[in-house]
Amino acid sequence: MKILVGSKNPVKIDSVKEALSNYFNNIEVIGFEAKSGVPVQPVGDDTFIGARNRALYLKSINENQNINADLFIGIEGGIAKQFDKWLAFGCMCIIDKDGNEGFGTSPHFELPVGVVEKLLSGIELGDVMDEILNAENTKQKHGAIGYFTKGVMNRKELYIEGLKVAIIPFLHKNLFFKY
DSSP: OEEEESOOOHHHHHHHHHHHTTTOSSOEEEEOOOOOSSOSSOBTHHHHHHHHHHHHHHHHHHHHHTOOOSEEEEEEEEEEEETTEEEEEEEEEEEETTOOEEEEEOOOEEOOHHHHHHHHTTOOHHHHHHHHHTOSOGGGTTHHHHHHTTTSSOHHHHHHHHHHHHTHHHHSHHHHOOO
């Protein structure tokens, strides 16, 4: 099974490999740069829209370049306000060759007010974390979740859980899709 992922980020590629190998044998995961069409730091539904846009872009690349992939996955990190708290999460959109869609999200985790203020001003969470940690490219390593959980969970693990639930409609096609 060939799977395209809308990112060259090794964390996202590896999370897809690990999550979907629970369900499918002999998977090949290929990363492509794919624009989300939403702001660099998505808020609310823009997170879902960005994930879907990435997956749809991959589906069109597959058709135009005859790659013969089976699934197209967009992963978008975003924030949303729920229960008067700002929470960070990853959104996963999986689309198959027929255009069927499945969505999932990672666990949500609370962000401090100072971080949220920067995010709402248009700065991406990865850049805010680089500043806090005085590091570079933390989003391709443990990510914000790694920092806030003191290393108990990393970004790859966060995404794996969202992917495990995003694939549900494809495991039960008769319940989710009309054929």
